[in-house]
Amino acid sequence: MKNDSGIEQKYAFAKEKYEAIGVNVDAALTQLQAISLSLHCWQTDDVTGFENTNSQLSGGIQATGNYPGKARTIDEVRQDIEKVKALLPGDHRLSLHAIYGDFGGKKVDRDQIEPEHFQSWIDWAKTNNLKLDFNSTSFSHPKSGDQTLSHRDKGIRDFWIEHTVRSRRIADEMGRQQESKACHNLWVHDGQKDITVDRFLYRSYLKESLDQIFAHKFDNVKDSVECKLFGTGLESFTAGSHEFYLGYAVQNQIMATLDMGHFHPTEEIYDKISSLLLFLPELMLHVSRPVRWDSDHVVILNDSVIMLAQEIVRANALSRVNIGLDYFDASINRIGAYVIGARATQKALLQALLEPIHLLRAYEANDQYFERLALLEEAKALPWADIYDYFCHKNNVPVGIDFISETAKYEKQVTSKRN
Numbered sequence: 001m002k003n004d005s006g007i008e009q010k011y012a013f014a015k016e017k018y019e020a021i022g023v024n025v026d027a028a029l030t031q032l033q034a035i036s037l038s039l040h041c042w043q044t045d046d047v048t049g050f051e052n053t054n055s056q057l058s059g060g061i062q063a064t065g066n067y068p069g070k071a072r073t074i075d076e077v078r079q080d081i082e083k084v085k086a087l088l089p090g091d092h093r094l095s096l097h098a099i100y101g102d103f104g105g106k107k108v109d110r111d112q113i114e115p116e117h118f119q120s121w122i123d124w125a126k127t128n129n130l131k132l133d134f135n136s137t138s139f140s141h142p143k144s145g146d147q148t149l150s151h152r153d154k155g156i157r158d159f160w161i162e163h164t165v166r167s168r169r170i171a172d173e174m175g176r177q178q179e180s181k182a183c184h185n186l187w188v189h190d191g192q193k194d195i196t197v198d199r200f201l202y203r204s205y206l207k208e209s210l211d212q213i214f215a216h217k218f219d220n221v222k223d224s225v226e227c228k229l230f231g232t233g234l235e236s237f238t239a240g241s242h243e244f245y246l247g248y249a250v251q252n253q254i255m256a257t258l259d260m261g262h263f264h265p266t267e268e269i270y271d272k273i274s275s276l277l278l279f280l281p282e283l284m285l286h287v288s289r290p291v292r293w294d295s296d297h298v299v300i301l302n303d304s305v306i307m308l309a310q311e312i313v314r315a316n317a318l319s320r321v322n323i324g325l326d327y328f329d330a331s332i333n334r335i336g337a338y339v340i341g342a343r344a345t346q347k348a349l350l351q352a353l354l355e356p357i358h359l360l361r362a363y364e365a366n367d368q369y370f371e372r373l374a375l376l377e378e379a380k381a382l383p384w385a386d387i388y389d390y391f392c393h394k395n396n397v398p399v400g401i402d403f404i405s406e407t408a409k410y411e412k413q414v415t416s417k418r419n
C-alpha cells in the first residue's frame with residue numbers, strides 16, 4: 001500500500017519551497033484540476049474504427065507494431081477508456097472519429113452517418129462523466145485516394161462535403177446533449193506524391209469545399225482545421241498546408257489545429273500560440289511526438305511539450321486552447337501508452353502553472369537577463385513531481401509508478417485475453 005502521509009508531507013515541503021518564490025500552489029492545482037484533455041479514442045485500436053469494412057489505415061498516417069490486446073469492439077474501446085480514466089487524475093473529454101460509430105453491424109457509408117450512430121457514445125459518455133469531441137474521417141476509404149475535398153472530380157468532392165457536414169451535425173448533437181460545445185476537427189490528407197503542377201487549382205477546390213461545409217451553422221460546435229506539412233506517400237504536395245488553413249481560419253474565425261508533428265522537424269508549435277491567438281478565437285492542439293517524421297510516438301515529458309505548456313500558461317490562454325492528444329503506438333501496451341502521454345501533458349501543464357512567473361517577468365522587465373535565465377534553470381529542479389503525486393493522490397488515482405502495475409494487472413485480466 002502507498003504511504004499516504006509521505007505524499008502529504010512531501011507536498012507540504014514542496015509547497016513551502018514554491019511559496020518562498022511567490023508561487024501560489026493551491027491556485028496552480030485548482031487550475032490543473034480544471035483542464036480537460038481531449039483523449040483520442042484511436043489510441044485504443046490503432047485508428048481502426050467500426051465500419052465493418054476491411055479498409056487499411058490510409059492517408060499517409062501509420063500505426064506500427066502489433067502488440068497484443070488491441071480493442072476490437074466498441075465495448076472494448078469503452079472498457080479501455082474507462083481504465084485509462086481510472087489511472088488519470090481530473091475530468092477529461094473524449095475525441096471520436098467518424099469511423100467509430102455504433103453501426104450495429106450494418107455497413108453505413110461515410111455520406112450516410114447520422115447522430116443516431118453516435119447516440120450510444122453520447123449515453124455512455126454521460127454515465128462516465130466525459131464530454132465528447134468529434135472528427136470527420138477522410139482516410140481509410142475507397143473514395144479517399146490521394147485527394148478528397150480538393151479532388152478534381154466534383155462527385156468525389158461532394159461525397160466528402162456531405163460526410164463532413166454530417167460529421168459536424170453529429171458534433172452539434174453531442175454538444176447539445178452534453179451542454180458543452182463539441183470541438184469538430186477537420187483534417188484531410190489531400191496531396192500528391194510527386195511534383196504537382198496544379199496546386200492552385202486543388203487549393204481552390206479545397207477552399208470551395210470548405211466554404212460549402214461551413215455554410216452550415218451549428219451552434220454547439222467549435223470548428224477547427226488541421227494543417228500538415230506532408231504525409232507518407234504524399235511528400236511533394238499537401239493541399240491543406242499551414243498557410244492555407246491559417247488563412248482560412250482567420251478569414252472565417254474558426255480554430256486552427258496545431259499538431260506537434262505537422263511542421264518542419266525543428267519547428268516548434270509553442271511559438272505560434274501568442275501569434276495565432278491575436279487573430280483567432282481559440283486554438284486546438286494535437287499533442288504528439290514526432291520522431292524523425294510525423295510518427296505519432298507516445299507523448300513524453302520532453303522540451304517540446306514543456307515549452308508548449310509554458311507558452312499556454314504564460315499567454316494566459318488556458319481558456320482559449322483546446323488540448324487534444326494525437327498519437328498511436330501499436331508496439332506497446334496501449335492503455336499504458338495512453339496514460340504515459342496524458343500524464344506527461346498534465347505534468348508539463350503543472351510545471352508551467354508552478355513557474356515563478358511574477359519574478360521571471362520582473363527580471364525580464366528590468367533587463368535582468370542573467371537572473372531570468374538562472375531562475376528558469378533553477379525552476380526545472382523544483383519539486384513539481386511531489387505536487388503531481390499529491391494531485392494524483394487527491395484524485396484517487398495511482399500515484400507515481402503505481403500505474404505501471406495497475407496497467408499490467410489490467411493486461412493480465414483483460415487485454416491479454418483478446419486474440
Ligand code: RNT
Pocket residue numbers: 042047061135187226228259286294326
Ligand atoms: C494526421 C493528423 C490527424 C490524425 C487523426 C487520427 O496526421 O494528425 O489529426 O492523426 O485525426
Ligand code: ZN
Pocket residue numbers: 187226259286326
Ligand atoms: Zn493530428
